[in-house]
Amino acid sequence: MTALFSKRRDGLSLSEALPDRSLFVLVAMMGFLAALTLAGASGAQALAARWAAGAAQLVTIQVPDPDQPASPPGGASLPAPGPQAQGNGPAADQGTDQAAPPPTVAAPNAGGLPATLPPEASTGPGAPSRAQAVLAQLAGLPPGTEVHRLSAEEISRLLAPWLGASDRSALPLPAVIRVTLPQGAYLPPTLEQNLAAKVPGVIVEQNALWSERLHSLANSLLTCAGLALLTVGGIAALITGQAAHTGLATRRDIIATLHSLGAPDGYIAGRFARRTASLAFGGGLVGALLACPPLLFLLRMAAPFGSMTPTVDSPDLTTAPAQAIMASFDLVPQGLLGGLAALPVAAALICWLTTQVMVRLWLRRLP
Amino acid sequence: MIRLDHVSWRRGRKDHAPVLSHLSFNVPQGGFRWLLGPSGAGKSSLLRLLHVETLPSAGRMEILGQAVGEQTKRAALVRLRQRIGMVHQDYRLMPDLSLADNVALPLRLQKRGEDEIQTEVEAILKWVGLGARMGVSAAHLSGGEQQRTAIARAIIHRPGLILADEPTNALEESQAHRLLDMFAQLSAMGTTVIVATHNETLIRRLARPALVLEAGKLVADEGHPPA
Numbered sequence: 314m315t316a317l318f319s320k321r322r323d324g325l326s327l328s329e330a331l332p333d334r335s336l337f338v339l340v341a342m343m344g345f346l347a348a349l350t351l352a353g354a355s356g357a358q359a360l361a362a363r364w365a366a367g368a369a370q371l372v373t374i375q376v377p378d379p380d381q382p383a384s385p386p387g388g389a390s391l392p393a394p395g396p397q398a399q400g401n402g403p404a405a406d407q408g409t410d411q412a413a414p415p416p417t418v419a420a421p422n423a424g425g426l427p428a429t430l431p432p433e434a435s436t437g438p439g440a441p442s443r444a445q446a447v448l449a450q451l452a453g454l455p456p457g458t459e460v461h462r463l464s465a466e467e468i469s470r471l472l473a474p475w476l477g478a479s480d481r482s483a484l485p486l487p488a489v490i491r492v493t494l495p496q497g498a499y500l501p502p503t504l505e506q507n508l509a510a511k512v513p514g515v516i517v518e519q520n521a522l523w524s525e526r527l528h529s530l531a532n533s534l535l536t537c538a539g540l541a542l543l544t545v546g547g548i549a550a551l552i553t554g555q556a557a558h559t560g561l562a563t564r565r566d567i568i569a570t571l572h573s574l575g576a577p578d579g580y581i582a583g584r585f586a587r588r589t590a591s592l593a594f595g596g597g598l599v600g601a602l603l604a605c606p607p608l609l610f611l612l613r614m615a616a617p618f619g620s621m622t623p624t625v626d627s628p629d630l631t632t633a634p635a636q637a638i639m640a641s642f643d644l645v646p647q648g649l650l651g652g653l654a655a656l657p658v659a660a661a662l663i664c665w666l667t668t669q670v671m672v673r674l675w676l677r678r679l680p
Numbered sequence: 681m682i683r684l685d686h687v688s689w690r691r692g693r694k695d696h697a698p699v700l701s702h703l704s705f706n707v708p709q710g711g712f713r714w715l716l717g718p719s720g721a722g723k724s725s726l727l728r729l730l731h732v733e734t735l736p737s738a739g740r741m742e743i744l745g746q747a748v749g750e751q752t753k754r755a756a757l758v759r760l761r762q763r764i765g766m767v768h769q770d771y772r773l774m775p776d777l778s779l780a781d782n783v784a785l786p787l788r789l790q791k792r793g794e795d796e797i798q799t800e801v802e803a804i805l806k807w808v809g810l811g812a813r814m815g816v817s818a819a820h821l822s823g824g825e826q827q828r829t830a831i832a833r834a835i836i837h838r839p840g841l842i843l844a845d846e847p848t849n850a851l852e853e854s855q856a857h858r859l860l861d862m863f864a865q866l867s868a869m870g871t872t873v874i875v876a877t878h879n880e881t882l883i884r885r886l887a888r889p890a891l892v893l894e895a896g897k898l899v900a901d902e903g904h905p906p907a
């Protein structure tokens with residue numbers, strides 16, 4: 314006799330309604346969209362983190378003609394004639410106060426003294442080279458600062474892609490000094506002017522400004538992604554609300570009967586909510602899975618630019634598919650993987666909550 | 681116990697004329713009342729009100745000891761409905777459910793055990809003569825079968841109050857008499873029963889006091905005749 318009792322216990326027949334199936338498809342599409350948005354957000358976040366951690370503190374200083382004496386006897390050979398030096402006089406004063414470098418060049422005490430004839434310049438062969446002068450200036454940077462002058466070999470390696478392996482001893486190569494500042498430290502604002510005054514032609518490349526710009530760009534991308542996710546969630550809630558409303562309206566009489574038989578609001582709302590939540594979970598899962606192939610493709614393309622995959626080469630999908638797929642998953646940042654896994658749960662939660670609220674509000678029309 | 685004190689009920693907003701106006705009557709626990717009156721008098725409306733499908737627009741109402749009004753908590757109304765059995769004029773079965781599942785509904789809403797539910801459902805369906813039709817979908821039943829299913833659903837959970845709206849109009853005479861005998865028995869065992877009907881032979885068969893409605897007003901209360 315057991316067979317005479319079906320699994321359908323209350324006649325709501327929620328699994329047979331058409332609007333519910335369209336909910337599945339719509340949630341799957343939104344899950345797809347959300348997954349792509351998550352990937353964008355995760356990428357932006359990785360970018361922001363990398364720039365914040367490393368590049369911000371890196372300063373590169375190029376010194377042309379590094380082996381010339383720091384202060385040439387004649388101003389004509391270098392683009393640092395009198396007026397500029399004069400103009401820099403007070404600034405240089407300030408600079409020496411702050412960074413306290415050894416007073417190797419340009420003693421400005423005698424304000425009227427011409428910059429082209431500093432005292433040290435006349436002391437003969439013992440005079441420091443331009444590169445040494447720059448290094449001396451840098452000695453006054455905050456403690457923890459790393460100053461490294463690239464060796465000729467390192468410079469060659471850097472230049473190899475552009476110049477090939479040819480002999481380039483003839484080329485007048487600048488000295489390249491890499492300065493790595495400790496966290497939170499900045500170059501004194503006057504250092505660049507100071508260097509230019511004392512060792513004309515020096516180029517200071519500071520990444521901090523770019524890093525800040527990129528950082529704020531990444532942050533606005535993150536904000537956009539967040540807004541997009543909120544919007545997708547909002548649309549999901551609206552669609553669920555609509556589907557719940559349709560489901561309620563087409564079952565008006567059945568629900569009224571169930572209510573009159575003594576079904577509590579929580580029972581009816583729970584039945585509807587469980588139904589939409591399971592549809593949304595399925596939809597979210599399908600959407601997230603559908604987003605995986607394009608995401609893996611994007612991540613494979615992005616892999617060479619990222620620091621997250623130092624050893625894994627782009628997996629070759631033609632040779633060993635299973636292995637390649639496993640390797641592909643190594644490319645997915647952990648945060649993104651977590652986000653994708655949370656997607657069906659989030660979809661289910663949104664739909665469950667929306668349905669609970671909708672159905673309970675609707676039932677208020679019955680006493 | 682049922683108490684109504686100047687209870688009025690109108691459909692929808694205030695500007696509608698009341699369907700029921702200033703009804704005052706009592707029915708003691710275990711009492712049996714016929715509910716009589718011409719078509720459109722408000723019999724079905726009164727039964728729906730007593731079933732707490734709607735709330736009084738005015739006046740005070742108490743059903744099975746529970747005061748019923750706008751202030752009553754929803755949970756209390758839910759519990760009250762579970763103690764009432766109602767046979768609607770139009771049966772109100774769940775078309776997608778089998779006959780057995782329809783009858784099992786009140787017990788399932790009370791979260792009774794499945795074994796107990798099946799035993800009870802089989803017994804009551806045999807009693808109403810539908811033992812062989814248990815698995816049939818409610819949508820495929822004849823009018824008489826639907827009415828008997830509705831009756832089975834109204835009494836399976838042994839409610840304290842049974843309300844029946846013309847419960848015999850689709851039944852053969854012998855079935856109608858059997859049903860009436862059962863209502864009389866349940867009433868004798870302490871269940872309050874109110875049956876709306878036009879069936880004169882039925883009323884003659886079971887001599888019990890009547891409540892008579894006309895145009896929404898109570899014109900006779902044989903249980904408590906005016907002093």
Ligand SMILES: Nc1ncnc2c1ncn2[C@@H]1O[C@H](COP(=O)(O)OP(=O)(O)O)[C@@H](O)[C@H]1O
Pocket residue numbers: 691699717718719720721722723724725726
């Ligand atoms: N669905 C309805 N919509 C509007 N008025 C209705 C509806 N059902 C009943 N009425 C009106 O309510 C009053 C009472 O009806 P009802 O309670 O069904 O009376 P009875 O059951 O005694 O025939 C009548 O005036 C009837 O016209």
Ligand SMILES: [Mg+2]
Pocket residue numbers: 723724725769845
């Ligand atoms: Mg009627």
